[in-house]
Amino acid sequence: MLALVTCALMLLQILRPLPAAAAVEALPDDYQYAIGFAETKNTNEWSYLQWDGTAYSEMDWKPLEHRWRGNCEFCIIARSGMHPDVNDAVIGWTAPRAGTVTVRGTIDSRDYGDPANHDIDGVRAFVRQRSGSTLTKVWPSDAYQEIRPGFMAQHIFQTTVAAGDQLLFHVNKNGTTYNDSTSWFPRISYGYTPKFALDQAELVMGPDDFEHIGINDALDASVSVVPKNGSFDFYHSSGGRLQKFRGDLRHPAQTPVYHDQASVRFTNLNQFDGTWWIENIYRTPEGHLLAFCHIENANPATSGWWAGGLAYSTDDGEHFQILGKTIAAEVKQQTGANGNIGGMPFVVKDGYFYVYFTEPGVPTVARAPVTEVLDAARRGTVSTWMKLDRNSGFTSPGMNGVGGWVMPAGETNDYGTHGDAAYSTYLGKYLMAGGSAGAGRGVFLAFGDDPTHFETPTWLLNSDAVNKPTLSPYETIVNLDGSDNGEVGREFYVYFGYYFVWPRDEPTTDIAKEFRWLYRQKVTLNAAGFNRSAVSLGTDYTGKHGENGLDYVQRFPAPGMRYFMMNWNDQDLRWHGDEQFALIDSVGMHPGSTYDVARAWQAPRTGTVRVSAGGGIFTAGGSGADGVRITINRSTSSFKSPVVTVWPAWDSPAAIVAPGTTLPFAPVDIPVTKGEWLYFNVNRNGNNGYDTTVWVPQIAYLP
Template sequence: MLKKIFIKRRHLKKTLFYIGLCCAFFAILVESSLVYSYSDNTLTYNYDASGRLNYLESRSDRVYYEYDLQGNLISKTRDGSLNGTYKVTETSSAYDAYGSIQGNRNWYYQEWNGTTYANLQYKNGQWQGTSPYTLIINDIQHPDETDSVRIWVAPKSGLIRIAGNVAKYDPSGGDGVIVKILKNNIQLWSKTLSYNDITGYEVGLTVAVNTGDSIFFVVNKNDTNFNDSTSWKPVVSYMEANSAYDAYSSIQGYQNWYYQEWNGTTYTNLQYKNGQWQGISPYTLINKDFQHPDEADVVRKWVAPKSGMIRITGNAAKGDPRGGDGVIVKILKDNIQLWSKTISYDDTTGYEVGLTVAVNTGDAIYFVVNKNGTNTCDTTSWKPVVAYMEANSAYDAYGSIQGNQGWYYQEWNGTTYTNLLYKNGQWQGSKPYTLIINDIQHPDETDAVRKWVAPKSGMIRIAGNVAKYDSSGGDGVSVKIFKNNFKLWSKSLSYNDTTGYEVGLNIAVNTGDAIYFVVNKNGTIFNDATSWKPVVSYINSN
């Protein structure tokens, strides 16, 4: 005889020993995949089990290719330029800062000859280079034999958003220009503007910086320098964020940062000695801006103080290029790996991380450095930054009202969606065990469905972890995500899969479109309790 689910959360685990919930989420990466890299490890192609391109990754970005269940490409998203809404703390405009002084408000005016950056000279109301037409004036950059370069230097560490339109100013001829944005020596973005493209492109990049990092706005003449005047008014804004570098201290947990080591089985706190964090192995070390592994991995950990959607950024590179066999760097959310790279011993350029993932209060993000083969010269520079995006969390929006913050609670009988009724602190269906409570969905003969309705048109990101809540028995569950009546994704979760999947799905919606998160009982309803806390954010991708 199945027992009824009680109102109180403290009774839920015991009761769900006999019944369960299920859930699964859209995973960014297909578990079975093939990876091919160029020899310099700067470009990686990842294919799924069906031979479809899963993602293409460079030092500064990852482009995701997402498909529906029929194998049709439904979205192509550059993660490096995937932006949500953040709280802006301060802004610097190149146009407003323009003047006759190098470094005014952290803006500089230079040229690039293919080898070296050199300062321009201020003459006749404009900045001029060694080549006569390498010029910068107000919002105009004009290249010659050397590139025309405007530079912004970060006055402090944090997360920045780079924005602004770039377009041809003079459309009367020539062969167009090439425009680029670099952070130090890593290219973040590049476009070719045709000679008459006065519309251009809206730039939108989100990247972590440290004090002294340079952002280069480069205009190259393409082939000739005829009619190459280019309008570009970049704007750089700091967003509210949590920087590991700024938060570094002698206290575990200060601003939610911790310092640990991983022996392959257990995470253990490091001890603060002589101005740095030290592990059991003598060279397991963390300082303000570096991590060094030994026999144990060295781990910087951030713990989420609240639920929501976060952006993880920051450069990871070798700090000591004198020798050794390099290191392996990884990012995990709890025990799910989100990202990993092998950094060669002399790679001081490294990789720009850019991940967007949902978190719940208490979730841990681990920044791990592994010694690879030996620990020789394994000092690794890594200053991660974490920022919350504006988002809509199903967990936070949960309540007794249908439609609160766009969330609804329903059941699906194979033909029709019907609203559940709120009773005894939970949403209940026509069948006794079709239930939704906080982060739990439980199916019966009808599917348990959480629905979000788009309040406006745009591109959204769907994220969050899905896993079995009750792993004590049953035959698992089937989970699905729909946009209206179009199935985006489907998965079966085994009965004991408490790890589940980390989901990341980018899709366009119109006002009123419905996103359904469906849990089906599979065969039986026993032990089908499933934890699912979806988060939805509006994003833009330039």
């Protein structure tokens, strides 16, 4: 463990090793490959191996290459990633003690070659557990996770280990070794309870399947799933066309039913304007289909260019009658250049449909009584929908009224609503799946206790490579048995499109090959992950703003000054401020030459929390170092709110940690209100030389 701390400090520009054993106790049992990677064997519990199909053997360190190399030319492991050859490249981790561990990570191909080029065929990945001489595969449930060039897949699972057990992270060459470099930063944590487990991402439709069912351009909307006599009908809209096809959940594109111009399948008796997409479908009690539609190219003078509406089928989806518009943005956009409202995920609660869209760029909601919506649909029209107003409830008109946000605004992530929503009977919570075109791109899953309040989303699919030029749009939530109407149990699939190259207007983009991919991933919810009474700002640390209720911020140290976001760097896997040495990783923080840095935690509920830091707070030292000043601050609503100091006492000076020493930290109890933020703040004192500070707060609600 001492070496792990030393490595972490070196990452934060510290030139001398950590001399204080007390600081080691402050570290949680959180093992991150990106931090623990070393040039010596079996350091920080990590090892660097190869598998020849029969046995494991150790690689050799190559100092001139700064990486480990096996006995094959391209069998390589470095801090930045790994590459297989005839032998698998294998990262090993040895359990220092018995217990249950959570294993997290993203397997990410940073090669964006043509995924249909069979000479570049990607890799296969899986995780084994070795207990004595017994080898057991622990992830995925299938034989392996296939990673095509440019693809990525996240894993989350738990396993029980005995002291000395090994977890072995395999990358296999698949067929060829061309362009097989793979980024994989495993993370193993004792005492961390995840919200859900993730099995492998499975390809369910590729370019040939899209061609077979008549999707000639690309995936352009969420795929709607409707059970049909033991199989399933699937609906999709793309650029003025409507497709229907039939199959099972693993292989949807077995039988094409139709792929027509929308005008053939949509009846538009009242001549409503715009181009209509079917995004989600609800089966009515009498077996009819109510389609929630996204609308573009609408009349700017009436609804604006973007809108949402309803269509209705009484002949089992052979035709849909356009009923009318129900939702339009507050500002009537004149063109499609901006203002996309996304949509249209829905849930049902207490006799109301709740439908989600974005305004502007953040999810909001409108609702209408189910009986009124269905009665109007039977008459060939629509009823009145009302948007949520944060101050007065559902009082804002659905058409061009002002909508209130239902989840926190993304500072660096765009939470799009071209996805799906559902209610989990297992969890007693509402779910929303969507895509992000923000940093790292990917797929999110948000949870809410009611349909109008969702917490900051958690990532199902996301890359540490902030500028990864891919996109994962159009999500669908489906129960394992395929039943839909917006209700799932503990386990379900999230289907999502994958664009291997984005943006689509690049002249080199081959839409037919690179945009026609549909994956699904099984999610298993874990109620214990939602009922945690304690968090560690170490094991809960991630590279995504807001995830696990944590954030990473900076501010100018003056009264009334507000915090603002730091930026994730995918080269060194840590948060950077606006100054060179303003840095945060999972273990340490380093202030800038003028700016403070802080870890931020948002209270999920009202109560009193006990803040502790086992082993105290350690600050490095060196020539001319003068230590740091630390405080715990609080703001009542958001980063834009001024803060007050709650530790030491508000009228006391900041605590000073002298260079090269450990400051004991007696637990402190702090009352918090739901939504408040606590900031664990590090200030440079006089100068910021050698100011890396190891401070890993633990926060626990008191009974």
